[in-house]
Amino acid sequence: MKQILTLAFFMLAVSPVVAIDTGKAFDDPELQARYEKLISEVRCLKCQNQSIKDSNVFLAADLRREIRRLISEGKTDPEIVDFLVTRYGEFALYRPRTTGKTLVLWLAPFLLVLFGGVAMFRVLRHRMSMPLDDDAANEEAAK
Amino acid sequence: MSRYLLPLVAVIGLILFLVVGLKRGDPRALPSPYIGKPAPEFELPKLKDPEQTVGSKDLSGQLALVNVWATWCVGCRAEHPFLLELEANDTIPIYGINWRDTRPEALRWIQQLGDPYVASGFDGSGRVGIDWGVYGAPETFLVSADGIVLHKHLGPLDRASWESDFLPLINGEGSMQ
Numbered sequence: 001m002k003q004i005l006t007l008a009f010f011m012l013a014v015s016p017v018v019a020i021d022t023g024k025a026f027d028d029p030e031l032q033a034r035y036e037k038l039i040s041e042v043r044c045l046k047c048q049n050q051s052i053k054d055s056n057v058f059l060a061a062d063l064r065r066e067i068r069r070l071i072s073e074g075k076t077d078p079e080i081v082d083f084l085v086t087r088y089g090e091f092a093l094y095r096p097r098t099t100g101k102t103l104v105l106w107l108a109p110f111l112l113v114l115f116g117g118v119a120m121f122r123v124l125r126h127r128m129s130m131p132l133d134d135d136a137a138n139e140e141a142a143k
Numbered sequence: 144m145s146r147y148l149l150p151l152v153a154v155i156g157l158i159l160f161l162v163v164g165l166k167r168g169d170p171r172a173l174p175s176p177y178i179g180k181p182a183p184e185f186e187l188p189k190l191k192d193p194e195q196t197v198g199s200k201d202l203s204g205q206l207a208l209v210n211v212w213a214t215w216c217v218g219c220r221a222e223h224p225f226l227l228e229l230e231a232n233d234t235i236p237i238y239g240i241n242w243r244d245t246r247p248e249a250l251r252w253i254q255q256l257g258d259p260y261v262a263s264g265f266d267g268s269g270r271v272g273i274d275w276g277v278y279g280a281p282e283t284f285l286v287s288a289d290g291i292v293l294h295k296h297l298g299p300l301d302r303a304s305w306e307s308d309f310l311p312l313i314n315g316e317g318s319m320q
Binding site: 046048058059062063066085086089 | 174269274276278
């Protein structure tokens with residue numbers, strides 16, 4: 001039993017090593033930070049619901065390579081995002097940019113909360129205006 | 144009664160919205176941002192002759208297919224007979240982008256299964272694939288004579304999708320000229 005536990009412990013310790021090329025791409029910590037932020041925000045299109053940072057599919061590796069190249073060529077983040085959107089469309093971004101097309105995505109949560117709030121307010125006001133006897137009668141009926 | 148009407152309509156509306164979203168077909172089939180726009184420029188060494196190149200210069204002036212293929216790609220094997228048939232009937236020139244492959248294997252494939260391509264470019268590193276927004280072979284682009292991407296087909300090309308998606312566009316192009 002103890003041996004199995006020891007084995008399991010070592011297997012746990014080993015598993016992170018099989019991860020993807022998470023090694024440092026840049027010596028400059030500022031560039032490295034930009035690189036990591038970018039790759040965690042780009043969707044792997046072959047393996048949707050993973051970012052290209054988390055995927056070891058070759059397409060993700062190719063896109064990481066392209067982003068490394070663009071960063072070392074001195075491209076800015078918006079330029080790199082443009083590069084990806086021209087080729088793969090807005091869907092490649094986990095954080096869609098605020099444009100006419102994606103505005104509805106950004107506004108929808110607030111609108112939904114607003115509608116819900118208005119509906120709740122109206123229902124509650126209606127209930128509060130009802131006589132208390134009515135509630136008692138309803139409870140009576142429910143029994 | 145009328146106080147239930149608004150929530151009921153809202154819920155039915157929501158359900159319809161979600162059903163349409165679910166029935167939208169293959170969620171992995173993403174629209175190409177290149178539709179209606181100029182095809183990306185490219186130039187690649189030819190698969191059969193690395194000394195020569197194939198690229199945008201060869202495409203211009205004619206309606207053509209650009210087919211992204213690889214020997215590791217199962218769907219490419221499935222569509223291969225149909226590509227050969229298009230070639231045999233002189234339907235349309237087909238240019239290949241041999242994506243993320245190795246040259247010996249790609250050459251063996253062409254030798255064993257037949258070569259439907261006017262020429263294939265060899266894109267071992269996948270750079271040109273990225274420029275074309277390729278994310279899973281096979282992908283087939285229909286490019287007009289003036290270099291505009293008219294359609295992108297994801298997955299194996301077959302007669303049904305050829306007739307429903309490609310032919311109307313091809314006929315449309317013909318009548319405009």
